Amino acid sequence: MRHDHITSAKQLSRDDVEAVLDRAGEIAADQEAYADRHDGSLLGLLFFEPSTRTKMSFSAAIKRLGGGVVDMGPVDSSSVKKGESLADTVRVVEGYADALVLRHPSEGAAKMASQFVDVPLINAGDGAGQHPTQTLLDLYTIRESAGLDGISIGIMGDLKYGRTVHSMAHALTNFDVSQHFISPESLKLPRNVRYDLHQEGASVKEHTDIESILPSLDVLYVTRIQRERFPDESEYRKVAGEYRIDAAMLESARDDLTVMHPLPRVDEIADDVDETSHAHYFQQAHNGVPVRMALLDMLLGGDR
Amino acid sequence: MTDQQLRVSKIRNGTVIDHIPSGQALNVLAILGIDGTGGDVVSIGMNVPSERLGRKDVVKVEDRELSQSELDVLSLVAPDATINIIREYDVTEKHRVDRPERVTGVLRCPNRNCITTEGEPVDSEFEVLDDGIRCVYCDTIIRDDIASHILV
Numbered sequence: 001m002r003h004d005h006i007t008s009a010k011q012l013s014r015d016d017v018e019a020v021l022d023r024a025g026e027i028a029a030d031q032e033a034y035a036d037r038h039d040g041s042l043l044g045l046l047f048f049e050p051s052t053r054t055k056m057s058f059s060a061a062i063k064r065l066g067g068g069v070v071d072m073g074p075v076d077s078s079s080v081k082k083g084e085s086l087a088d089t090v091r092v093v094e095g096y097a098d099a100l101v102l103r104h105p106s107e108g109a110a111k112m113a114s115q116f117v118d119v120p121l122i123n124a125g126d127g128a129g130q131h132p133t134q135t136l137l138d139l140y141t142i143r144e145s146a147g148l149d150g151i152s153i154g155i156m157g158d159l160k161y162g163r164t165v166h167s168m169a170h171a172l173t174n175f176d177v178s179q180h181f182i183s184p185e186s187l188k189l190p191r192n193v194r195y196d197l198h199q200e201g202a203s204v205k206e207h208t209d210i211e212s213i214l215p216s217l218d219v220l221y222v223t224r225i226q227r228e229r230f231p232d233e234s235e236y237r238k239v240a241g242e243y244r245i246d247a248a249m250l251e252s253a254r255d256d257l258t259v260m261h262p263l264p265r266v267d268e269i270a271d272d273v274d275e276t277s278h279a280h281y282f283q284q285a286h287n288g289v290p291v292r293m294a295l296l297d298m299l300l301g302g303d304r
Numbered sequence: 305m306t307d308q309q310l311r312v313s314k315i316r317n318g319t320v321i322d323h324i325p326s327g328q329a330l331n332v333l334a335i336l337g338i339d340g341t342g343g344d345v346v347s348i349g350m351n352v353p354s355e356r357l358g359r360k361d362v363v364k365v366e367d368r369e370l371s372q373s374e375l376d377v378l379s380l381v382a383p384d385a386t387i388n389i390i391r392e393y394d395v396t397e398k399h400r401v402d403r404p405e406r407v408t409g410v411l412r413c414p415n416r417n418c419i420t421t422e423g424e425p426v427d428s429e430f431e432v433l434d435d436g437i438r439c440v441y442c443d444t445i446i447r448d449d450i451a452s453h454i455l456v
């Protein structure tokens with residue numbers, strides 16, 4: 001893989017994805033073998049939005065490779081609060097670390113920041129834009145449970161603002177996958193993602209309800225519909241209620257349906273699904289560590 | 305050029321941008337960053353009768369030869385524009401505008417959550433698509449009324 005920065009899932013070819021997933025598989029099979037691989041390497045964590053989970057997953061990944069982290073800490077205690085530009089912040093912090101991980105509320109933040117640094121920069125979420133490492137761990141999970149070719153995948157929930165959805169949709173165009181997008185009218189895929197899927201000639205269908213399509217799916221990827229996307233509470237409750245799944249509903253699904261969720265969930269997947277063989281979301285979250293280890297290993301020069 | 309097109313007096317040296325769609329002359333000047341403060345002598349003809357376009361706008365900028373890359377940006381609002389470089393009252397070069405691959409620093413991204421709108425030290429940058437333009441930072445696509453996004 002020849003990328004200095006990972007800012008968008010769009011930049012990843014099928015070969016790139018497979019190289020990362022293969023390496024992640026090797027790591028998962030024998031984590032010990034990688035324990036000293038990047039002894040002394042430091043990963044700079046710049047989280048301009050709270051995200052305990054993604055941050056912990058990156059920290060675990062670099063530490064399991066023998067490295068450590070330098071963490072900017074919360075925004076309200078940093079120079080950013082004093083009005084420093086993102087371009088300045090990353091130029092300072094690149095001097096402290098061998099690679100950077102950036103989470104930022106503005107779309108395009110990672111792409112812009114990457115133009116100012118020489119060390120590899122990884123996008124850990126930019127506004128409603130992209131979240132490519134989440135996508136890699138999602139693809140790893142799908143490959144393990146259903147395979148990545150010849151499958152139908154349903155992606156449900158907030159497709160308009162959900163960056164994990166945007167990254168995933170782009171990455172899936174590399175594979176033989178039928179994509180079904182299930183959402184309320186007001187939260188459909190944004191024009192730019194639709195445009196790319198069309199350009200790639202991807203097989204894409206949009207639905208407003210889950211029932212009719214559920215029986216034909218191999219994978220159902222559920223995302224949270226957020227309260228703040230709706231003008232009032234009752235409208236939110238009405239819509240959110242239509243896009244939640246429970247064990248009873250999954251009776252109509254295939255026995256081997258894989259249910260995924262980037263977590264944290266609120267109530268869009270009922271607790272009774274956890275006990276079924278469909279539930280893959282905790283394994284999915286755990287896969288974040290070997291997949292991020294693989295990506296870091298490759299970006300930090302594991303091939304040399 | 306025919307006499308009919310020469311409503312605005314001849315210039316000695318400079319650039320004449322002809323066949324601008326009616327009503328786009330001021331947008332053409334805005335895209336070129338010409339607002340009069342640079343001291344350029346600028347003449348504008350609006351709604352001039354034209355055989356090809358019915359009505360058209362014409363812009364003449366004296367003592368300045370605009371480069372092809374400056375002018376290609378015009379294709380976004382004036383795809384049929386023709387450019388005449390004038391030296392000593394003669395048209396010495398004549399060309400059309402081409403659609404550029406990228407447009408940098410001329411337009412503002414309409415996505416208020418785009419990093420390029422937040423005071424960072426980068427110019428806006430758009431990729432030119434067949435039927436619109438697209439922010440290379442946040443991926444937002446603009447299809448209609450591109451002129452309304454010109455940075456002023």
Ligand SMILES: [Zn+2]
Pocket residue numbers: 108413414415418419420439440441442443444
């Ligand atoms: Zn933008």
